[in-house]
Amino acid sequence: MEEFPKSEETKSVCLILPGCYEKIGEIDQIEKIYLFAIEHFQDDIAYADKIKQLLSEYYIKTDNLNQAIETYNGIKNKNYGQAIAFYERIEKIYQQQGKYKEAGDLKLKIVDIYSEIVENCAKDTELARYHRYKPGTDREYTKARQMRQAGMYYEKAGESGLAETIYFQLIETYPDTPFSIIPMYILAGRYSDRDLKRCIPLYINAIKKSTRPFLLFKAKTKENQQFIDEYNNEKLTPQQIAETIARFYKAYGLETQEEEIKEKIKKHMRT
8 A cells, every 4th residue: 555555456455454454453444544545546536435435434333423424425426315324324323312403413414415416316327217306306395304304403402593593594495395384383482472573474374384184195105105294294283273373362452262262273173
């Protein structure tokens, strides 16, 4: 490696040596080998991408998740399916460790690089035409989902300010997706005591979007069933709608009709 750093033989050695070091317990040498390979063969994009993939796996094993993400993001030609699976693995680790802010940050990183992943997917001629272009078709929906999940993680982490910022971005950028409904309701609740003019439009839009009919059929594929479940679940419950409208009555001095309107709405939603 030292005498012929850019030779084809060195390329092969950089793939073999890490396994040898792992077997003898010298795992700290693995990072050095991979970094050497990336430095000396960065012009060979396919090879460098492969090394970055292996290095990101090494960082996951050694619990260096930030470095794993940074390394993986440096891959030039990310495979769509592999990329999503990689980020989901990191997300699960963050969940297990209770690192909800980091999980939220990860979701926003996916939003940032999603367009790049979609473009790479569209160029992958080994994929069937449907699978090459479907991620692009689902671009807005997928980004909205990631932002909604980021907000949920920030809420869990006690980062209400970050959650609020993301929710406002979500409802402004992707207002027609089901993922905008509950953020509208959450934001309206935060303004209900101090800014009625700001909260009422949010409440009204959340209610309107929540009255769409349920999808009552099952899908054959997992991804289509996920869409149906999200479409049906990302909306206000009858209880939330009833309480919201009753809140309007109270705000306008009609407290005597609060309980009556709650019961009427819940009865209507059940039918």
